Amino acid sequence: MTLRVAVAGASGYAGGEVLRVLLGHPEVEIGAVTAGANAGQRLGALQPHLLPLADRVLQDTDAEALAGHDVVFLALPHGQSAAVAAGLGEETLVIDCGADFRLRDAADWERFYGTPHAGRWPYGLPELPGARAELVGAKRIAVPGCFPTAVSLALFPAYAAALVEPEAVVVAATGTSGAGKTPKPHLLGSEVMGSVSPYGVGGTHRHTPEMAQNLTEVAGEPVTVSFTPHLVPMSRGILATCSAKARPGVTAAGLREAYTKALRDEPFVHLLPEGQWPATAAVQGANTALIQVALDPAAGRVVVVAAIDNLTKGTAGGAVQSMNVALGLPETLGLPVTGLAP
Ligand SMILES: NC(=O)C1=CN([C@@H]2O[C@H](COP(=O)(O)OP(=O)(O)OC[C@H]3O[C@@H](n4cnc5c(N)ncnc54)[C@H](OP(=O)(O)O)[C@@H]3O)[C@@H](O)[C@H]2O)C=CC1
Ligand SMILES: CC(=O)N[C@@H](CCC(=O)OP(=O)(O)O)C(=O)O
Numbered sequence: 001m002t003l004r005v006a007v008a009g010a011s012g013y014a015g016g017e018v019l020r021v022l023l024g025h026p027e028v029e030i031g032a033v034t035a036g037a038n039a040g041q042r043l044g045a046l047q048p049h050l051l052p053l054a055d056r057v058l059q060d061t062d063a064e065a066l067a068g069h070d071v072v073f074l075a076l077p078h079g080q081s082a083a084v085a086a087g088l089g090e091e092t093l094v095i096d097c098g099a100d101f102r103l104r105d106a107a108d109w110e111r112f113y114g115t116p117h118a119g120r121w122p123y124g125l126p127e128l129p130g131a132r133a134e135l136v137g138a139k140r141i142a143v144p145g146c147f148p149t150a151v152s153l154a155l156f157p158a159y160a161a162a163l164v165e166p167e168a169v170v171v172a173a174t175g176t177s178g179a180g181k182t183p184k185p186h187l188l189g190s191e192v193m194g195s196v197s198p199y200g201v202g203g204t205h206r207h208t209p210e211m212a213q214n215l216t217e218v219a220g221e222p223v224t225v226s227f228t229p230h231l232v233p234m235s236r237g238i239l240a241t242c243s244a245k246a247r248p249g250v251t252a253a254g255l256r257e258a259y260t261k262a263l264r265d266e267p268f269v270h271l272l273p274e275g276q277w278p279a280t281a282a283v284q285g286a287n288t289a290l291i292q293v294a295l296d297p298a299a300g301r302v303v304v305v306a307a308i309d310n311l312t313k314g315t316a317g318g319a320v321q322s323m324n325v326a327l328g329l330p331e332t333l334g335l336p337v338t339g340l341a342p
Helices: 013-024 081-086 106-113 131-137 146-160 206-221 252-263 312-327
Strands: 003-008 026-036 071-074 094-097 141-144 164-176 224-231 238-246 269-271 289-296 303-306
Touching: 003 106, 013 026, 013 312, 026 252, 071 081, 071 312, 094 312, 106 164, 106 206, 106 238, 131 312, 141 312, 146 206, 146 238, 146 252, 146 312, 164 206, 164 289, 206 224, 206 303, 238 312, 252 269, 303 312
Parallel strands: 003 026, 003 071, 071 094, 094 141, 164 224, 269 289
Antiparallel strands: 164 238, 238 303, 289 303
């Protein structure tokens, strides 16, 4: 089967990474590549690393350009996906890297995004309990946010096995590419280099309800998440340190067994050997999440650390993994698992 695939937002970080991953997929032929203000430019002028596509010209993002494809990836700013998807046939698989269709709760959406809720599509994190089954045959997929990917993968085994209380605390470091290409003063090299700074503090980050939604569904009871992201001087990567109070009777051995069982059949999520901790360099460019878990007996808390590349497992790799699942292809087809360290 050769799939004809279009990418909208191909000049951006997420769209560029979708194209990089798709170039390694044996069943994909790249069709239209589209943008906004950069339509008319050569892709090579904006994404010089995508050498095989350098002479492609970016088209306007409209139904005409995106018609006639088996799969369309949307990597557009929040709030634009619904209108674009509406112009595409129901037989086209549409995979949205934006946030528009991730949340079930309209009130959560309106509070954090400030626009009317567009709805909810099958959620593109196949590792979550029940998610893979919902993705098989799906024609619309919502790719998770990058932080919710890392945090949900880190904590779902603990909630699935009822090992922790429903109040999680997450502190995460992220690189600058998560903020996209649009210039912003706080992302200037002179602001970011040599400094680490928190943002979205106090429950204000828009990924907070998405994490709570995922963990609540796994736990079967409401889970709250106190989330504090930090911007660090690197371009790619997320390191999320997640903790929650251990339920009475939880042991280090029981915890390890639960994580081993939950993750042993997952091709992209690896529980590291005891004593080895995840680092972002090891997953750069890979559709891989590295996980380690420990019991802090003095504090009575379970601590889980996860490392992902925000653009690969956190966006484009996860999106292509979900495409494979939806279309009945081998889930790992064409996906990189080797990082770029150092
Ligand atoms: N960066 C990341 O780590 C992640 C990003 N995402 C999501 O992916 C989406 C894209 O993010 P990202 O790549 O970081 O952002 P960028 O700013 O890097 O890219 C945005 C893309 O959208 C295009 N675009 C902007 N406005 C319009 C418009 N009015 N009409 C058509 N195209 C438009 C831009 O084209 P042009 O160049 O012409 O302006 C560009 O191709 C967002 O929804 C984001 O939330 C999801 C997970 C992680
Ligand atoms: C550094 C930085 O700003 N990171 C972004 C990552 C969000 C992201 O990319 O995910 P979405 O798809 O939900 O936009 C942020 O914290 O908002």
